[in-house]
Amino acid sequence: MDAMRGPGNTASFRLPARGLSQMVRGLGALDAEIYESIARSPSPLLDTTMPVLSRAADHSKLWMAIAAGLAMSGRPSLQRGAARGMASLAVTSLVTNQGAKRIRRRARPSPGLIPLPRRGRRQPTSNSLPSGHSASAAAFAVGVAIESPPAGLLLSALAGLVGLSRIATGAHYPGDVVIGLGIGATIATIGARIVPPITEPSLSLADPWIVDTGARPDGRGLVVVVNPASADGEGRRVLAEIRAALPAAEIVELGDADDVPAVMADAASRAEVLGVAGGDGTVASAAAEAIGAGIPLAVFPAGTFNHFARDIGCATVSDTVAAVASGSGSRVDVVWLNDSRLILNTAGAGAHPHFVRVRERLRHRISRPLATATAVFRVLRKDPSVRIEVDGRVSEVSLFLLGNSVYQPTGFVPTRRLRLDDGLLDVRYLEAGGNRSTVRLFAALAAGQLQRSRLYHEMQVPEFAFRSVDGPIALSHDGEVEQTLTEARLRVDYRKLVVCRPAQVL
Known part of the structure; x- marks a missing residue:
């Protein structure tokens, strides 16, 4: 043992450090x-x-x-x-x-x-x-x-x-x-x-179903239902643009006391193309009436987020005007909730309805990004999880999201769709867990291995059903929270809706 403490042995322990120092100097x-x-x-x-x-x-x-x-x-x-x-x-x-x-x-x-x-x-x-x-x-x-x-x-x-x-x-x-x-x-x-990048999904999909909706350079035959108060008055600016670009179109302005579905049904009954300018909830109501009347839908972006308009290539009013004028369009999917409620974008349970309520309550008082960040913080503090039964298995779910068509990227932050006609529901839900589960979840997220976490579930299916174990729960859809239910069955209606879209995105 004494020999191990000798001078020669001490030098051998110092050699690596000395060698590293020499390498750094070199x-x-x-x-x-x-x-x-x-x-x-x-x-x-x-x-x-x-x-x-x-x-x-x-x-x-x-x-x-x-x-x-x-x-x-x-x-x-x-x-x-x-x-x-x-x-x-x-x-x-x-x-x-x-x-x-x-x-x-x-x-x-x-x-x-x-x-x-x-x-x-x-x-x-x-x-x-x-x-x-x-x-x-x-x-x-x-x-x-x-x-x-x-x-x-x-x-x-x-x-x-x-x-x-x-x-x-x-x-x-x-x-x-x-x-x-x-x-x-x-x-x-x-x-x-x-935050994974948005990439083309590795699915073998049929070519888009392109439809000629009839060229309308001045908007003749188009009836547009406009919500002037949407997006804090953005609807009024959109209304002026539509009148200037499509002077022959009929404009119907929604009032605060109007029954939106009734107004949409009346407009669809005399339209060759039904137009809508409002939030995603208003657009979904118009889509249901367009399907019922068998006519195309023209979406003018006038809401807060305009998810559906953006994903069909109508990010600006001029995009939609060009599609209406040229008569270019295609068929896209819609989702039915319990065969009665039409959904164009997403539905959510658990934390999502609470997030939507808080964000909508705050966005009239503070900026939109700050309202979103505040809503996320409050949801994280409250953790409004729900117990649901899926395929006979009961899970306590903190976040549940379902999208019409496959969203990109994968993980917690789906932002957009590259196709709206793939015939699939994009289902993502996160099971609630203790402190250790939360740590493991964030570690998996940082390592890009979220899909391997046993708490996270992601699937693409044509139909999806769940049942609330503890009674009615709130369900948000297309940016609104207006429904509570105990059982939900969601199914894709494949390429049911005809929409006016710019030719370059088809």
Whole structure:
């Protein structure tokens, strides 16, 4: 035992630490040599382009400008990429500047070797390790690539050039840039595991059923029921646009005391195309009457969220006007609840009805995002779980969601549908559990393994039924809570509804 404590043995324990220190010093020397090689390289191209590119990336101005361009492109994958890229960049900037830069101090390289035309106008004085510009560049590029690989490939090359510009202008060593790029790419990749991207579902689907609804350049034969008060007055603006673009259309304005189904039935009885401008609940009522009358439905987005209008390609009034004028349309699915209530988007039980009530109560007093966040917080505190029986098995469910057609992405945050004619219900529900179950659930979510959690269930089926064990429960549908029930049977009515849609989305 004494021999084990001898000097020779002590040295053997210190050897790994000494070897690691030598390796770090060796990498630092190599890093400095690479920096000097780039700095001493005479290149008019670098002198001209690198300072401009480095300044453009200051405070993420370059990436914000590109994100704005992607958002205005009109292509959903690019718009989602812009949002994901900026979210990844924001998290990365916080992690880099408030965390990574405080771990190990490293002085900035000496700019004396950099040619004057290439040298940055203002040398940064903060810690050199890691490069914040490079981290933000990688986070944005990888974030966009997750939703749109072709755009992400181009932006990855640009991110690499931004990293090179930080070396060429004397702001960073190459190692700072490499570590920064790694941090940004890692954070964006983790984000994709937590909130998966929207991708084409791996289903073999029939081609869309395209329908000619009859060209109506001036709107003749179209009867539009408008709720002027929808979305805090958004309906009034939509009403003016419809009158200007389709002057021959008949406009019916809903009043506060009107019976919406009766007004819709009356409008459908004399319409060749039934139009509706209001929230998703109003649109669902119009859809039921359009099906009953055997006529197409034209949806003008005038609600708070306009989920259905957006998913059929009518995100703006001009989109719907173009579809009506050209006569382009297709057939889409609807869902029937107990063969009496039509659902176009989603239905929910457990926490979801409580969330909808709180959000709707608050959104008239505070901003929509703040109302949504507050509603989520209150629902989490209350945990309004319900016990339901599905296929003979009783489960205590904290959140239950059912969608018309398959939603993307998978997991807790389904946001949109790429098809509305797949003949399927998208069913997702989460069983309630104790504290340990909650921890395991969030760990599975962070690791991208939510589908493997025994508490989470996700399925795509043509029909679904459940029974409440403890009496009537609230059920929300299409953004409204107006019904309590003990038993629910939901089924798809395959391609039952004809909708006017822009030709480019068919």
